[in-house]
Amino acid sequence: MTMGKYIYAVIDVVGDKIYDEPCGLNGAVLHTISCGQITAVVSDLVDKRIRPERKNLAAHNSVIKHLMGEVPSLLPVKFGTLANSAEAVRELLRENNDTLVAELDKVRGRVEMGLHVKLDVANVFEYMVNSQPELGALRDRVYGRQRGPTQMDQIELGSMFDRLLSKERERYTDAVIAVLGIRCADIKQNPPRDGEVMNLACLVDRDAQQAFEDGVCEAANLFDSNFSFDFNGPWAPHNFVDVNLTEASYVSA
Numbered sequence: 001m002t003m004g005k006y007i008y009a010v011i012d013v014v015g016d017k018i019y020d021e022p023c024g025l026n027g028a029v030l031h032t033i034s035c036g037q038i039t040a041v042v043s044d045l046v047d048k049r050i051r052p053e054r055k056n057l058a059a060h061n062s063v064i065k066h067l068m069g070e071v072p073s074l075l076p077v078k079f080g081t082l083a084n085s086a087e088a089v090r091e092l093l094r095e096n097n098d099t100l101v102a103e104l105d106k107v108r109g110r111v112e113m114g115l116h117v118k119l120d121v122a123n124v125f126e127y128m129v130n131s132q133p134e135l136g137a138l139r140d141r142v143y144g145r146q147r148g149p150t151q152m153d154q155i156e157l158g159s160m161f162d163r164l165l166s167k168e169r170e171r172y173t174d175a176v177i178a179v180l181g182i183r184c185a186d187i188k189q190n191p192p193r194d195g196e197v198m199n200l201a202c203l204v205d206r207d208a209q210q211a212f213e214d215g216v217c218e219a220a221n222l223f224d225s226n227f228s229f230d231f232n233g234p235w236a237p238h239n240f241v242d243v244n245l246t247e248a249s250y251v252s253a
Contacts, residue, residue, distance in 0.1 A: 010039065029043060115231045204234075
């Protein structure tokens, strides 16, 4: 039976290799397929559809984490990327050679660190009312009326809150990036999640992780106790690479 190939990552360590550990999806053995100066880390796969179940996602991420400790430059490939055969993998590497080489150069010797900053308060709206006189004045005016607030009043108040919060997020983020910028090769701003004022992905030299952590502490000192700083990593540089290897005859579900 001809087996397809599941692709986990692209690396620039050339040569054939079979990995003793970790195992890939469904316990499959990992091996490499090279083309020129770049190499794909893959495993054999019979099924033509891979579902994003917990066990599959865990196996995929386990491989990426293991490779991070082995190679200086790694491009994590999107979950669910498959090819029909070893030759199809080589063709994907040939077709995308220039892009892959450039991406590998960009992240060589670097890792991704995440930084999440939250407003650690019971009520963000009340915090903003107390810190933004303009918002506080409008809130008092809207809720101080005997007839009570109209729908338009509430919309106006909500719009001002969103605008001022967005402006404050920008100001906070600029302050943090001013400190971390000299310690990072690149910084990407991701959309803040619930309660967050910023969600940053930072590309950091492997040997500069302590400097990055020191920078986080320095940035945190610019804020009062209403803010909590949480950094994590190192991770593969997911936010800083754009690898889209696809082969139409295989799809993920």
